[in-house]
Amino acid sequence: MSTRKPYVRPMAGWWLKNPVYVRYILRESTAVFVGIYAVILLVGLLRLSSGEAAWNNWLIAMQSPGAILFHVVAMGAAVYHSVTWFSVAPKVMPPLMFNGEKVPVAKIVAGQYIFAGIIYLVLLGLILWG
Amino acid sequence: MTSNDKIIEIEVLRYRPEQDEKPFLQSFKVPFTDDQSVLQGVQYIKDYLDGSLSFRWSCRMAICGSCGMMINGVPKLSCKTFLREYYPGKITLEALKHFPIEKDLIIDLSDFINKLESIKPYIIPAAPRTLEQGEYLQTPRQLDRIAQFSSCINCMLCYAACPQYGLKPDYLGPAAITLLHRYNEDNRDAAKAERMQLLNAHEGVWGCTLVGYCSDVCPKDVDPAAAINRNKLNSTMDYFLRFVAPRGGN
Numbered sequence: 001m002s003t004r005k006p007y008v009r010p011m012a013g014w015w016l017k018n019p020v021y022v023r024y025i026l027r028e029s030t031a032v033f034v035g036i037y038a039v040i041l042l043v044g045l046l047r048l049s050s051g052e053a054a055w056n057n058w059l060i061a062m063q064s065p066g067a068i069l070f071h072v073v074a075m076g077a078a079v080y081h082s083v084t085w086f087s088v089a090p091k092v093m094p095p096l097m098f099n100g101e102k103v104p105v106a107k108i109v110a111g112q113y114i115f116a117g118i119i120y121l122v123l124l125g126l127i128l129w130g
Numbered sequence: 131m132t133s134n135d136k137i138i139e140i141e142v143l144r145y146r147p148e149q150d151e152k153p154f155l156q157s158f159k160v161p162f163t164d165d166q167s168v169l170q171g172v173q174y175i176k177d178y179l180d181g182s183l184s185f186r187w188s189c190r191m192a193i194c195g196s197c198g199m200m201i202n203g204v205p206k207l208s209c210k211t212f213l214r215e216y217y218p219g220k221i222t223l224e225a226l227k228h229f230p231i232e233k234d235l236i237i238d239l240s241d242f243i244n245k246l247e248s249i250k251p252y253i254i255p256a257a258p259r260t261l262e263q264g265e266y267l268q269t270p271r272q273l274d275r276i277a278q279f280s281s282c283i284n285c286m287l288c289y290a291a292c293p294q295y296g297l298k299p300d301y302l303g304p305a306a307i308t309l310l311h312r313y314n315e316d317n318r319d320a321a322k323a324e325r326m327q328l329l330n331a332h333e334g335v336w337g338c339t340l341v342g343y344c345s346d347v348c349p350k351d352v353d354p355a356a357a358i359n360r361n362k363l364n365s366t367m368d369y370f371l372r373f374v375a376p377r378g379g380n
Contacts, residue, residue, distance in 0.1 A: 005147035006230030006238045011296050018203060021293060024341045088342055091356040094363070100271070 027084045033077035036070070086112045135161035138213050139220035140171055142183065145231045153231060155222070156180075162213040168221065169197050169208040172235070185235035192349055195285030199235050200224040205290035205347045228289055228296035242286055245302055249310040249328060256320035266318040279312035279357050281350040288344035288354050294337055301337035302328060304344040304354035311357040314364075326368050335361045 015021040047058035096103040140160050145153040158179050160171045176183045188194040192210040199208050229237035288304035289295050295303045314322045338358045345355040
């Protein structure tokens with residue numbers, strides 16, 4: 001008779017047991033803030049379509065300390081998400097070849113920061129002088 | 131053992147199916163020198179302190195993939211990890227996470243073996259060549275596409291690192307998907323369409339949420355996370371191409 005009795009360990013609380021998992025859950029939770037931010041923007045669009053008074057009230061609401069605090073937190077969440085995304089992007093895309101050689105991961109990651117930087121500068125230029 | 135040996139505490143999660151309802155920690159004091167691996171520490175316990183301690187090992191040089199275990203919560207090959215890295219702290223050893231414990235540090239790996247078999251990890255040519263026709267040819271550049279992914283030694287550290295596998299045991303998992311990718315990308319193989327069905331399934335690439343820890347713990351720098359996530363693109367293409375191409379784009 002077999003005396004086998006394999007023991008299956010429980011998974012409860014797994015994401016707190018390793019700093020890598022904690023950072024993973026943090027990365028995934030940033031979606032909540034980005035989602036709420038998108039809803040706020042949509043509400044802003046609705047207010048804009050309802051007329052000048054509604055739009056101005058929405059603008060005033062956005063200047064409340066609570067709204068500003070939320071936007072700072074949401075900004076932090078979005079930046080954290082972008083940093084984690086830039087670092088894993090080379091794993092998601094097919095290997096990038098240049099002159100028959102694989103482009104090193106570090107160069108792909110750096111390229112994304114440069115590309116993002118250029119976009120921010122162009123946007124800033126459009127806002128200031130556009 | 132000489133007088134100038136240092137002593138390190140090694141705690142082992144024991145589980146003896148005949149006697150124990152659940153695992154428990156047992157502590158040992160192990161003398162060691164700076165050139166000794168964690169595997170050698172465990173062997174010392176078995177030889178001199180408690181002969182009933184069970185664990186797997188074979189080559190002692192990071193190529194057989196047998197001696198993987200959780201070392202202070204991190205999946206590592208015990209032959210490739212040194213006791214000195216943890217001294218003067220203590221070491222806690224546990225069987226690889228997410229697998230059932232058979233006994234002490236030994237896991238039941240039948241689930242992984244079944245998955246490995248299911249992906250057909252061998253070349254299935256379109257037209258088999260006879261001995262007279264010679265070997266299947268491959269250029270260095272074609273080899274380069276798969277070389278990294280063919281370095282897998284089936285040590286299962288990536289499964290112990292993957293919480294998705296722990297939560298959903300049906301998930302095909304990092305090593306099996308990586309080897310699937312290795313054969314799909316091989317110019318001598320023609321069974322891609324068959325393997326894509328495993329990849330496209332809910333238990334295939336879509337079980338992955340890119341925790342990415344599998345690639346961190348891989349002792350052979352195989353980067354399973356890259357193999358899996360590149361195939362999310364392949365799987366998406368496979369899905370949409372079936373509407374426009376007669377043979378699913380394969």
